[in-house]
Amino acid sequence: ETELDWTRTELTAAITLAILISALFAPLAGRIIDFGKGAMMMALSCFLGAICLIWLSLVTTRIEFYLIWAILGAVMAGSLYEPCFALITRAKQGQAKQAIIFVSLVAGFASTICYPAIHSLSESFGWRTAVQVFAAVIIFVAAPLMWMGASIVERNGRTFPVLNNQPVDRQRSFLNTPAFWFLAIAFLLLAIVHGVTIHHMFPLLADRGIGADSAVIAASFIGPMQVAGRLAMMAAERRISVNAVTASCFLFVALAIVFLIGTAEISTLLVGFIVLFGSAHGVVSIIRPVVARNILGGKNFGAKFGAMALFYLAGSASAPYLGSLIWNFGGYDRLLMVLIFLTVIGMALYLVAYRLSQATNN
Structure with a gap:
């Protein structure tokens, strides 16, 4: 911000752009996973x-900056939590929850490592060198590990066949089910x-x-509460x-x-807010693919979860602006x-989706 003399709004707009593009590419990433090419996609x-x-x-x-973040948005759709959890769920089916929890517990320490590292490198060598160091770590450590790990999951997994010999409208028939829309909007x-x-x-x-x-202290505890929520889920599953x-x-x-x-x-209620909000989000981030499989089924799961991810990521991308808009009016x-109202509506929609899936299964 200081070196380039760009406004904070201009910088954060690039991140919003990346999230939106990630949402648009999420269904495509899901289809690639369904075709058994998830490991290659994630490594590349x-x-x-x-x-x-x-x-x-x-x-x-600025043009370069926005173009880079646009490409990074597509990259995010093929390499972060969403495709990772879709890959695991497709391979392990009903046994995916434990693996997803384990991955998220390890990945939960990323911010613990990255924030101090990027701060230290930036202070010592400048932000450009810090970014180059992270790029080197990805090329020589993260990408090879991603290829090996995802390949093992795909190779040893039990998967449903991809129904590619059916018409496109049959492959996307889940879009015609009310349960999908209730579930997608609930998580949005x-x-x-x-x-x-x-x-x-x-x-x-x-x-x-x-x-x-x-x-600052309160915000710093949201991450640990996410991990705590996941551990509690493991203990009570x-x-x-x-x-x-x-x-x-x-x-x-x-x-x-x-x-x-x-x-x-x-003021002490702040503790309750941090505990409940952090732990709930920590669990939601790992349980969405499990819920999606339980309600929507495992066939063509990558496409289903990719479509759901489009809604979820679109919600995340639009949230800062929507929050500011509502704040301006009241x-x-x-x-x-309004946030309480949206959460209650979301819970109601989720319960309807669950009931519909139960009725269909019965």
Whole structure:
């Protein structure tokens, strides 16, 4: 921001662009996984991402900057959580939950390593060199590991055949089922609630009367609470159904926002907000593919989850702007009430999708 003399809005707009393009490419990534080419896609996406980072370290114009982030959006669709979890779920079917939890627990420490590393490298050598170092790590460490790990999962997995010999309308027949739309919109609403809360975290807390130092400490505990939520899910998975866990996540998010509203009067409620909000999001991020398979079925799962990811990522990308729009019309008090409303509607839509799937199965 300082070196290039660009506004923060211009910089963050590039990230929003990347998320939107990632959403558009998510269905294609799902189809590639269905064809058994997930390992190749994920490894090549990693490598292309590293090339983009090298290019980013040399950027001098806004056009270049936005073009790089646009390509990175497509790369994200082929290499991050969404394709990884779709690959695992397609290969392991009903046994995917444990593997997804394990991957997310390990990946959950990425921010613990990356934030200090990028800060230290940037302070010592400049941001351009720091980006180049990360590109080298991706090329020589991440991409090879991605290829080996994803190849093993695909090779040893039990998969449904791809129904490619059927007409396109039959391959996409899941789009005609109400359960898909209820489920996709439910998670889209949850993505909006999460995105608005995260992107407006500091002004929200300031509006509640929370000091800057306390706000930073509180925000730093959301990541650990995500890991804690995943560990709690591992401990309780034999006693609680996936449906109960998912419904609880919606409920926890709604209660977390209620606690956030209450921090204006009782500051200690901030602890409850962090615990409930962080743990719920940590579980949601890993349970979505499991829920999608349970409700929509395993055939052509990559395409189904890719289509769902389009909705989820679109919600995440639009959240900062939607939050600002609502804030302009009523401040943060009204925004928080809207977030509670969206969460409750999302939970209702999820429960309808679950009931429809149960009726279909029966």
